[in-house]
Amino acid sequence: MIVVVLNCGSSTVKFQVFEMQGEHTLATGLVDRIGMAEATLSYAPAGKPAHRESPDVLDHGQAVEQILSILTDRHRDGVLEDRSQIGAIGHRVVHGGESFTESALITDRVLASIRECVDLAPLHNPPNLKGITACSRVLPGVPQVAVFDTAFHQTMPERSYLYALPYVLYKRHRIRRYGFHGTSHSYVYQRFLSVTGAGPKHGLRVVTCHLGNGCSVAAIQDGKVVDTSMGMTPLEGLVMGTRCGDLDPALILHVMGKEELTPAQATTLMNKHSGLYGLSGVSSDMREVLQEASSGNRMAALAVDVFCYRLRKYVGAYAAALGGLDGLVFTGGIGCNASHVRARACEGLEFLGLALDTTANDLAPGDVETRVSSSQIEAWVIPTNEELVIARDTARLVAPATAA
Amino acid sequence: MTHFRKIAVIGGGTMGQGIAQVAATSGIEVVLVEISEERAQQVQRELGLQLDAQIAKWGLTKSEKRAILARVEVTADKEGFGPVDLAVEAVPERLAVKQQVFRDLERVLGPDVVKVTHTATLSVSEISQVLQHPERAIGMHFLPPVYRVPVVEVVRGLATSADTFATVTQWISVLGKTSVEVNEYPGYITTRGIVPMLNEAMHMVMEGVASAKDVDAALRLGFGLEMGPLGMADRIGLDQVLLWMESLFHELGELKYRPCPLLRKMVRAGHLGVKTGRGFFSYVSPVPGSPAVPA
Structure with a gap:
């Protein structure tokens, strides 16, 4: 079966085409700047050179049309003969609220539930919805599946997801911890089970660290998320590229008063001007910050320090939450490629029984699953593959529907 | 669409x-x-x-x-x-x-x-x-x-x-x-709504009811405004405020829009607010060319 995976943002649609028998990627690409004058379509068919075009793309519907057109155009290295080959479409949907604990075949009812979550993710769910509506119009009859960033974390117990605010706020506005990157945490956890041969052993305690542009940690026991660092929004928890992570909530009100900031400015301050970028003044990209730090830039070194220290605190806290640790997984661009960050995050955790294998850690190639510990607690680098999870869930959920 | x-x-x-x-x-x-x-x-x-x-x-x-x-x-x-x-x-x-x-x-x-x-x-x-x-x-x-x-x-x-x-x-x-x-009607909602308040604040200063600072503090804190009316007039530009008042007074003929004599005097003296560094309050640019802030 051919599955197309779509990730629709406010002005972008990322796509990846899978052939599910062998789980091969046939092509990947991106439509960027939808609705703007300078829209672009980047397209990379497997094993062939990538191209870039500048079509007119006014909305998500036209973006989907452009994607289907290039996928089925032999003269532009299309990988499909015909759009009827597409068996299903899988969508990344950011917020599933409390309605979705797993991926769902899209029906009118599911669509209505996703709409109800717009309030919780006003920036992300609307474009996701646009992508779904566009596909139902352009490819009527092709089943679609929604895979939620929040779903994997829905197993958290109340004591982890409730904030100590008046309970009425939870009842009235569903103010609680939801967590994000669920698809990635779930994928690397499954891979961890398979590479370590652990199997879903009773009581297995694993901490997964997704360290990319956004960063989050999840504590997983018996395959269930016990806690995760991102909260009501993706701002909470670790230090990230441009996001501050945990703060004293009172300080932002204080800063707003001192600097005469509007709520919008305060939001951008925390989301786009903080984190590695805000502290170092160099970049939001860990590679550049590490580079600067190694050439003597004190603020860059400090930013790395704050980043790693926060990460270590979370790993330690989650080991405590789990009552011990059996596995630690690093993924995401930073998690896979920054050996220095992994080493610093594990520093001082020997008391838990964690010992990093410094040679393996230094040599880990980043794109291969690699064990980086010498202790009984197994630490691994495991590259994530969220698109594959979406494709698999999509194929699995549409199989009975197609058979019927 | x-x-x-x-x-x-x-x-x-x-x-x-x-x-x-x-x-x-x-x-x-x-x-x-x-x-x-x-x-x-x-x-x-x-x-x-x-x-x-x-x-x-x-x-x-x-x-x-x-x-x-x-x-x-x-x-x-x-x-x-x-x-x-x-x-x-x-x-x-x-x-x-x-x-x-x-x-x-x-x-x-x-x-x-x-x-x-x-x-x-x-x-x-x-x-x-x-x-x-x-x-x-x-x-x-x-x-x-x-x-x-x-x-x-x-x-x-x-x-x-x-x-x-x-x-x-x-x-x-x-x-x-x-x-x-x-x-279409003179002053629409926003100008027509704010002008009498600015005018009244200026009258209070002229009549010696309170200082500009205290008029602004009372109205700002008392009614949860982001800034007081005189600070606001300074930011808008006192010449602009005078134009609004004259226009509304002329169009609608109501005394409540008649520009406060103090405002006229200040505009004639070139005290136009933030843009000239002086209005009901004083302003300085921390760096030449940068926006002025209250002194």
């Missing part, structure tokens, strides 16, 4: 620049037309400085600034732009000037493109009477700073069509702002 890909803004003063910036921020291409090559270059510089000031307040990132500037083309070519989906004129508040701009817009863009006049005091019907298709004209009033104030008054002229009204309100929602519908 109109899809707004490109708009024209005529006049790169404070409001024209603000409108261009907000449109470009929402992904719309803007051609900003100025009167001369020299002015065009100056406006280009000022746009950059405005965005820098917002970056300094963390409202914007450097890459967003680049993207916004890349969408704004500042030109002195009054004929060569287009096609556009909407045209806004934001030239000085003088009837003859605005009418000439409208005439030119109709000639260059044709009858169909919606033409918006940005005005706080002039009559939309009177400005658009020079058009052959006044049904495609409408008025609009943003409040400064445009990027920060979330409300826009949309003003129907006598001839404005329902379709024109719908197009403009749709555009304003694309900008992420709330529009309110106003029928």
